[in-house]
Amino acid sequence: MAEKKDSGAEGAATTTAIGPTIVIRGKLKSDEDLIVKGRIDAEIQSSKALLIENSGVVKANVRVKSARISGVVVGNISAEDKVEIASDGRVVGDLLSPRIVISDGAAFRGRIDMQSFDDGRDAARPAQAQPAKPAAAAEPAAVAPKQI
Amino acid sequence: MADEKTVLGPTLEIEGEIEGDEDLVIQGKIQGKILSKKDLTVDSSGKVEATITTKNLAVSGMLVGNVVASERVEVRKEGKMIGDIKAPRVIIADGAKFKGNIEMGVD
Numbered sequence: 001m002a003e004k005k006d007s008g009a010e011g012a013a014t015t016t017a018i019g020p021t022i023v024i025r026g027k028l029k030s031d032e033d034l035i036v037k038g039r040i041d042a043e044i045q046s047s048k049a050l051l052i053e054n055s056g057v058v059k060a061n062v063r064v065k066s067a068r069i070s071g072v073v074v075g076n077i078s079a080e081d082k083v084e085i086a087s088d089g090r091v092v093g094d095l096l097s098p099r100i101v102i103s104d105g106a107a108f109r110g111r112i113d114m115q116s117f118d119d120g121r122d123a124a125r126p127a128q129a130q131p132a133k134p135a136a137a138a139e140p141a142a143v144a145p146k147q148i
Numbered sequence: 149m150a151d152e153k154t155v156l157g158p159t160l161e162i163e164g165e166i167e168g169d170e171d172l173v174i175q176g177k178i179q180g181k182i183l184s185k186k187d188l189t190v191d192s193s194g195k196v197e198a199t200i201t202t203k204n205l206a207v208s209g210m211l212v213g214n215v216v217a218s219e220r221v222e223v224r225k226e227g228k229m230i231g232d233i234k235a236p237r238v239i240i241a242d243g244a245k246f247k248g249n250i251e252m253g254v255d
Contacts, residue, residue, distance in 0.1 A: 014157070015157065016154075016155060016156050016157040016160050016176075017154060017155070018154050018156070019152045019153065019154035019168065019170045020152065020170075021152065021168050021169030021170045022154050022166065022167065022168040022169075022170065022172070023165075023166070023167040023168065024162060024164065024165065024166050024167075025164045025165040025166075025167075026162060026163045026164010026165055026180055027161075027162065027163040027164055028160070028161070028162045028163075028164075029160070029161040029162075030157070030159055030160045030161070030176075031159035032157045032158075032159045032160065034160075038154075038168075042162065042164050
């Protein structure tokens with residue numbers, strides 16, 4: 001990478017904040033912290049932290065190091081370190097992470113698995129195919145491959 | 149919302165569609181389609197392969213794809229672009245690389 005730009009973005013070099021009017025569809029990969037204030041209908045893969053702010057909406061599966069949700073997520077979340085649903089967060093989907101925090105006031109519907117993070121199974125199920133009722137889409141799909 | 153701005157950092161890779169109502173600076177890799185109502189900047193580290201519709205575009209990085217801009221397109225001196233431009237004002241700076249058609253809408 002050549003010289004840094006003059007765009008006043010130097011401070012944001014290791015954090016990307018996706019603003020409230022932005023909509024992203026498709027697939028998103030990142031090696032930096034991600035703050036979501038807008039809407040993402042894209043599978044998120046990040047080796048760093050994901051922060052979904054109040055105005056943020058994510059409708060897709062998420063694989064990150066850690067996630068903190070103050071907005072809305074519809075989709076499965078798998079995090080290497082930790083998932084935290086803040087008191088104003090709402091999540092519909094399955095959580096897979098060794099540490100999971102659900103704060104008082106948070107809304108959550110789905111399954112939680114704190115043990116088998118590294119058994120190869122991931123949250124890559126097509127929950128975004130039916131954003132209208134994703135829980136129904138996510139649950140049978142998630143149950144099928146790992147019925148113990 | 150007027151001075152809202154999103155910077156998509158250098159490690160960010162997006163495949164798909166981006167839509168926005170705020171200034172967008174791209175330092176990472178984008179493939180697909182970008183729809184912006186404000187200013188779009190492809191920074192020197194940015195690599196974009198996309199069809200772009202925007203108001204203003206400035207390219208300092210690498211852009212492959214067609215652009216329709218309602219105001220202006222600028223390929224800066226360190227920028228490289230392959231694709232067609234349709235905009236009322238087009239600036240190609242000395243040192244910039246460009247291949248494609250330009251349509252400014254003159255008769």
